[in-house]
Amino acid sequence: KEKVEITKEQKALTKVIVEAYNRHQIPQDVAKKLLQDQYSVEENFLLLTEMATSQVQVIVEFTKSIPGFLSLDHEDQIALLKGSAVEAMFLRSAQVFSKKMPNGHNGILEERIRKSGISEEFITPMFNFYKSIIGLHMSLEEQALLTAITILTPDRPYVKDHQAVEKLQEPMLDVLRKVCVLQHPQEPQYFARLLGRLTELRTLTHYHAEMLTSWRMNDHKFTPLLCEIWDVQ
Numbered sequence: 001k002e003k004v005e006i007t008k009e010q011k012a013l014t015k016v017i018v019e020a021y022n023r024h025q026i027p028q029d030v031a032k033k034l035l036q037d038q039y040s041v042e043e044n045f046l047l048l049t050e051m052a053t054s055q056v057q058v059i060v061e062f063t064k065s066i067p068g069f070l071s072l073d074h075e076d077q078i079a080l081l082k083g084s085a086v087e088a089m090f091l092r093s094a095q096v097f098s099k100k101m102p103n104g105h106n107g108i109l110e111e112r113i114r115k116s117g118i119s120e121e122f123i124t125p126m127f128n129f130y131k132s133i134i135g136l137h138m139s140l141e142e143q144a145l146l147t148a149i150t151i152l153t154p155d156r157p158y159v160k161d162h163q164a165v166e167k168l169q170e171p172m173l174d175v176l177r178k179v180c181v182l183q184h185p186q187e188p189q190y191f192a193r194l195l196g197r198l199t200e201l202r203t204l205t206h207y208h209a210e211m212l213t214s215w216r217m218n219d220h221k222f223t224p225l226l227c228e229i230w231d232v233q
């Protein structure tokens with residue numbers, strides 16, 4: 001049985017990533033808001049754009065805390081943030097959805113999201129993804145490291161220095177692999193399943209522009225930041 005050891009450096013790296021992840025929580029809890037009231041389709045869309053806009057700002061701060069990120073070429077920094085924003089938003093949404101709540105509340109939250117205005121064809125793939133994330137019972141370290149790994153994906157469009165990004169992503173993958181072995185000793189394939197979620201995430205975000213403009217209402221208004229990040233309007 002291979003003895004898995006997390007080195008001092010890897011412990012330090014994980015600590016930095018988890019602290020940054022915790023520090024940059026979404027300011028206001030969207031699940032609580034959704035459980036409080038039923039909103040109209042227009043109000044829900046506004047809530048989504050507000051939450052997503054603040055999450056983009058939060059993700060930028062989180063990413064700046066990733067050791068080495070600020071030493072990358074500046075245009076590559078932008079390309080990585082832009083290329084991963086929708087994935088990070090869905091990953092965060094899945095983590096919000098997977099939070100255990102007083103019984104019945106998860107059902108209400110699911111209902112509110114189903115009726116929020118998202119067009120039917122995207123509801124199933126979105127919830128399939130959320131349920132697959134729930135099924136993994138990810139630890140906080142795994143969530144934080146997976147988010148960093150998603151952002152540091154070398155093959156995003158317009159990234160020039162792939163190698164420099166790989167050099168940052170690899171240590172994260174190494175320590176995530178070890179964390180998975182240590183935290184899920186009964187599931188040798190757990191790390192592979194975790195990375196498999198990133199593939200499902202990419203397919204889900206493939207239609208993101210269509211998902212947004214098909215929100216069941218006319219005249220979809222976006223913030224300037226989201227127009228930049230989401231390639232809409």
Ligand SMILES: O=C(c1ccccc1)c1ccc(-c2nc3ccccc3n2[C@H](C(=O)NC2CCCCC2)C2CCCCC2)cc1
Binds near residue numbers: 093
């Ligand atoms: O269609 C979507 C989309 C968005 C961007 C690009 C492409 C598609 C698209 C549609 C729902 C959700 C989505 N899945 C959620 C799961 C649990 C809780 C809320 C969730 N949300 C939305 C949300 O606020 N997400 C936050 C979460 C924190 C990080 C920033 C984002 C609300 C918005 C109010 C109405 C109901 C759902 C997330 C995304």
